[in-house]
Amino acid sequence: MSIKLGILGATGKVGIELLKLLEKCTDLPLEIPPQLFGTSRSAGRKIKFKNQELIVEESSGQNFAGLDLLISCANGEVSEKLIPLALKQGVKLVIDTDSYYRMEANVPLITSGVNDEDINWHQGIIAGPNCSTAQLIIPLKVLHEAFGLKRVVVSTYQSVSGAGKAAMDSLFEELREITDKQSANESLKPLKKDQFAFNVIPKISKFMENGYTKEEWKVIAETRKMLHAPELAITCTAVRVPVLVGHSESINVELLSPASLEQVITALKAHENLEVWAEKETYPTPIEVAGTEPVHIGRIRKDESTNNAFDMWVVADNLLIGAALNALRIAISAYKKNKI
């Protein structure tokens, strides 16, 4: 069996990444090239795919009939409106990279390699997690299974691409303006409130009543949902840093069962989507690992102040693992399970 695939939001950053991945993917047999959907602004745009030119259609909400699978790389408003229409028109599975459906009880939230078994109970929609959760959840799942998680404390260092292309351009322009006109000194004054350049911003998304941001709460709630551990003790501080691509996370984990450093490293090394930097003096950085598919984990060490606790440092390409790559892996997994 081969499938008919549609991509919603095909001209955005995640859509473009997904098309690049699909070009070299051999695990998902497509009957015809993917059908591309975008806003009225993108409609008519031509996008190269293998040796063909695909034309972007406007997603009216009425033109999904005939598709088996729709991957949505669009934002929440679009997901909210169009995904139910796609299901009504007979699309068998919609994989949504946005947050809109993630916490719905009847929507499985999946990071491939972590909880693919939840694909089995989908009712038409599968959601992928937030980019900062997607890379965190892989080592956490390994440690949860092997030793049990007692408590997790996460601080993130998130690149501006998480906020879209405009944010990347904004960082670049700010930096160009400052480095053209000034020299490196201590009296550099802010250009504007919450500038990205030469700054770190401890606020991503909106504040909630309890003082967390929505971004931080996503990490907490999505981790609990994917691990099926609704009471898991986990907290997060999410911070924007002036990096273009690649999210980094400093993670402290307390385990339920005693484990040696060697046992922790061995367990992590066994996961196919993790690249473990265990050699002395090595550590992943975002500029080095951007563009690669694994979740990179390094600086793994015993937190000597606390029983069964470990510190670690996780870096991944947020556009890949955080969205396009995970969506494609979910599609492949669902295909293999006969769930499309």
Add this chain to the structure above:
Amino acid sequence: MSIKLGILGATGKVGIELLKLLEKCTDLPLEIPPQLFGTSRSAGRKIKFKNQELIVEESSGQNFAGLDLLISCANGEVSEKLIPLALKQGVKLVIDTDSYYRMEANVPLITSGVNDEDINWHQGIIAGPNCSTAQLIIPLKVLHEAFGLKRVVVSTYQSVSGAGKAAMDSLFEELREITDKQSANESLKPLKKDQFAFNVIPKISKFMENGYTKEEWKVIAETRKMLHAPELAITCTAVRVPVLVGHSESINVELLSPASLEQVITALKAHENLEVWAEKETYPTPIEVAGTEPVHIGRIRKDESTNNAFDMWVVADNLLIGAALNALRIAISAYKKNKI
């Protein structure tokens, strides 16, 4: 009584900051303008101080006689060699901003406002802490006194000025090169290993046998020394970010006694060196607070996953609180205690 002050390493970043602070300081009566010492390269340089021009002398190690107080803003090698010579020549107190003497049992390690009482037992040398410890220790001291600390997990976001002027220039040049020649896109390739630009680096200073870096270990050991809590459970991951001035820290604290969010905020507000950002939707960022004297603390919230735990975000000017300002405050405190 007025005092004769010498400044070692007067032409470096910290020395310059100290001179600026001294110009407006009225709490430390100087008999004559400070005597400035530098390397042979800096000798002869003229530095403006109030309406005078001071001339930098080469620090031969033999020209400290007659000084009451020497503040060393030089590096560890210079401290190691020259401070004993200064004491032999009768200097009553040396305040060292470097790490060389910090962990010596007979050297008090002081953050003014935290453990000034330790000034009383100095034997000629007082050390100031590492910049990343200096801003962390103030809120920790408040919480330790008010509620007791059970466990602390810290992740830092440290500016390149912590690595000196050359690192600041290096970041600036890397950024200028990249933004002149390229545009913001995902395929930006690294210029070199461990570049500062568009990157975060989870390694400051050297690695130790236990997997921590020396920078991280300083935070742990210095905190324990200043709080007189040698067994305190505290861990740290120290990370360099592309910010010029201002270190930020994401801190998770478990307390021994129950405390409400309001009680925590009230306790922190009572410390004169802390500026608490408790209003909704406000938070300190390094570019905003660089150049200011307080340690800024915001994002204070209950870690809802754990009993008596709180998350918070601390930002300060690392050149001030981390070195020059703390050295001056120690000097004033020692003067008031008649310990110079």
